[in-house]
Amino acid sequence: MTFLKEHSFNWKRSQCEPADELVEASGRVCYMSFGDGRQSDKTNKEYVKHLIDQGHESVLEHINWTFIVSGVSRAFTHQLVRHRVGFAYSQLSQQYHDESEACFVVPPSIRCCPKTFSKWQESIENNLTLYKKLIYEVNNDELLCHSSKKERLRDLRSASRSVLPNATETKIVITANARALRHFFTMRGALEGDWEMREVSCELFQIVSKEAPAAFQDFIIKEMPNNSRKLVKL
Ligand SMILES: Cc1cc2nc3c(=O)[nH]c(=O)nc-3n(C[C@H](O)[C@H](O)[C@H](O)COP(=O)(O)OP(=O)(O)OC[C@H]3O[C@@H](n4cnc5c(N)ncnc54)[C@H](O)[C@@H]3O)c2cc1C
16 A cells, blocks of 8 residues: 555555455556556456466465365375475374374275275275384384484384375375466366365365455366366366
8 A cells, every 4th residue: 555655556446355456466566557547447356367368377476375184195195295386385294103093085986885995994904003013013123223213213104104005194284376276276176087186176266266266266166976076167
């Protein structure tokens, strides 16, 4: 506001969320298009759409979210962290955290079939039992050569976790800007064969689209025949 006063600009603002307004303001600074004779009658939603259509998407990098995501599998986060630009991550460590009480994420296509599910469950239980055995039983010269207890534990947990499956549940803090999220949603939100990507995309979209509806106006959630959802870019 001080900036606008200093430049004697009378910005005609439309009803919108603060995050979307920041995107609009950032775009308008580029062209100094505030006020009479300088700005069109576009609403915030129309203005943001215009920026996106033009590919002027750096303005979307000014709005950020931090999420804590839990109940997801290590398989999911392994794919998620491949997205580097505009993202920051902090994930539960299997070297510092004992996984003896770990939970596991069941893929719906396994959960829906009792026979397959019981085989899956048996395999998971065997793996966890082996993990606990290794954690408590391994005590060899290789470990003892480490100078500190901390490094012995790290080695022990690293070795033991090698038997944990991709389905092991994890927790991850994600910080991402709107541009990076839009790219992630476009690439991952509608992959029909990847239910976890679709589900997390839909969950994140529901949060960000409430706070910045204009910045995500070209995405919608669609129901799928199997009662799951996907996030589609229009
Ligand atoms: C359907 C699907 C299948 C996949 N299969 C595999 C697989 O089999 N094996 C595998 O290893 N990965 C696979 N990936 C991961 C994929 O290759 C990307 O690493 C991942 O999706 C992250 O996307 P991104 O590169 O766009 O990264 P982001 O970090 O989201 O990057 C955003 C954009 O910035 C630009 N950018 C980022 N980094 C660079 C760079 N270093 N140089 C130049 N431009 C850059 C690109 O334009 C990029 O699209 C798959 C992804 C999908 C969606």
